[in-house]
Amino acid sequence: MMHTIDLRGAQPTAAELLALVPRSRSDVAAAEPVAAELIADVRARGAEALLDQSERFDGVRPESLRVPRAHLDEAAAGLDPAVADAARESIRRVREACAAQVPPPGRTVLGEGAVVEQRWQPVGRVGLYVPGGKAVYPSSVIMNVVPAQVAGVGSIAIASPPQPDHGGRVHPTILGIAALLGVDEVYAMGGAGAIGAFAYGLPDEGMDPVQVVTGPGNRFVAAGKRVVRGVVGIDAEAGPTDILVIADGAADPDLVAADLVSQAEHDELAAAVLVTDDEALAARVSERLTARQAATRHAERVRASLTGEQSATVLVDDLAQAAAFANAFGPEHLEIQVDDPDAVLALIENAGAIFIGPFSPVSLGDYSAGSNHVLPTGGHARFSSGLSAATFLRPQQVVRYDEQGLAGVASGIDALALAEQLPAHAEAVRARFGG
Known part of the structure; x- marks a missing residue:
């Protein structure tokens, strides 16, 4: 159902991985x-x-x-x-x-006499x-x-x-x-x-x-x-939603398929990606995808998502390569369904939210995990994060220096200000000491 990207036997560079990442054409x-x-x-x-x-x-x-x-x-x-x-x-x-x-x-x-306070406003x-x-x-x-x-x-x-x-x-x-x-x-x-x-x-x-x-x-x-x-x-x-599942032979193919379908039902442009080092698992997931797609309420929407260019099964040599592909993809939702999830987690740098193990589906995060489901899509997890309290906070530094504290750095300010040809900066400090 999903097209296949076979990376086995290859060692793509970071730039090549980025070029291989499947994306929708939502512009x-x-x-x-x-x-x-x-x-x-x-x-x-x-x-x-x-x-x-x-x-x-x-x-x-x-x-x-x-x-x-x-x-x-x-x-x-x-x-x-x-x-x-x-x-x-x-x-x-x-x-x-x-x-x-x-x-x-x-x-x-x-x-x-030299204090800098940090507050979050x-x-x-x-x-x-x-x-x-x-x-x-x-x-x-x-x-x-x-x-x-x-x-x-x-x-x-x-x-x-x-x-x-x-x-x-x-x-x-x-x-x-x-x-x-x-x-x-x-x-x-x-x-x-x-x-x-x-x-x-x-x-x-x-x-x-x-x-x-x-x-x-x-x-x-x-x-x-x-x-x-x-x-x-x-x-x-925010653009169309996406899910990337890293799975090995220990994963339950039906659960993997269920989670891919759960995100595919959002939108025809939603991306569902399986990355695995086990070709037999990929085949079993494909079988379960066909069955689950046919049985779900939004079957046509799911079919369009799973057969679109943005969805794929990615075959890799090992889980380290799987993590490298995931980092290039920068998934909104990353599921890790492998025998040793913490070993893979240690290799992950880019993801909006990460779901570990068979009992942490993305659906949990959508509603009741306590995490936020407003997350970066379209690979934006490579450089941004999901919605949080921090989104609405601004760090502000409050500077409290007294005369002794300023005197301790006055000569340094003078030297740097003159080096930058901003003498009035130096003069503003000297004025406080009768200069």
Whole structure:
């Protein structure tokens, strides 16, 4: 079902591995001009532009952009009790895991009267995007809101596309989870226009701009983030999801297949990659993929994903080569299902989140592990990380020097300032000592 990349007997360089990595042709750059046009329209026409965009792209025109408090309360009351209980437990776990991501303040004494303090200051206001395309993602509400709350963000706004099936309202499950989390500023808006509204605000709606925008979305959402980056901070340009499984002969082929299918059901462009040193295992996984794809609800979507150029079975000589390929791929989700997972883990450098052993499927991380499921896609794990409390924190250094502390470095400042031909820098220090 998936095409095969055979690396056995080869020793590709790092550059060659990067060239071999399978990728979808989801091009954020191609969507950027459209996103820029939509954002410019929002800046020019405000709420009316967003309402027009909803009608054009979502097939419905919401009665209002700001979700009334009554709709949030109604949605919370209407939550399926099992969903509400599961959400509360997920919130508890994510909140506890996020607490470990907040660094303690630090104080460094560099000499008598010379102190540098380190503090972590949250941004004041954030905009969190929750997609509403092929599926409903109340879990993304949790994964975006909780780390912002743990970081100490005081003002949180959520945007999610209006749903034709719900009379132009945001999906009630998303609203219900937002209410559980205590968020009452929710907007029925989606796509690049929503990202523009976050970045520049909507004066006609009384909506202030935010400082950071986070959350997954389609390529137009990703392109919108690219357009506003620099006006606001962003978490990442999220694209189609991906999973890479490193497995050896000890792995259960049916579990490997189940996990590949679980991510393939997200999107036709989702990437599912198996890397193994056991050709017999690869054959058994292929058999189970065929069976599971045929039996699952989104069979055609899964088939398109698994047969796409972005999905592959990669055959390697050993698990060290498997780890090297994984590092080149930079998976959003990396599963290690081998006899000695810690030996492979020691070789892994690039991954959004790592799942060890047969009882740590990616689905666990999507909902209830306590880890965050907003992760870098498209190989971005090679240079960036997933959403966390740290996303909303800025390290700030507080400098406390007294006269003695400054005197101890005055001559050095003088020498360096003059070497850089910035004499006023030196003069600012000399002025404090009568110079």
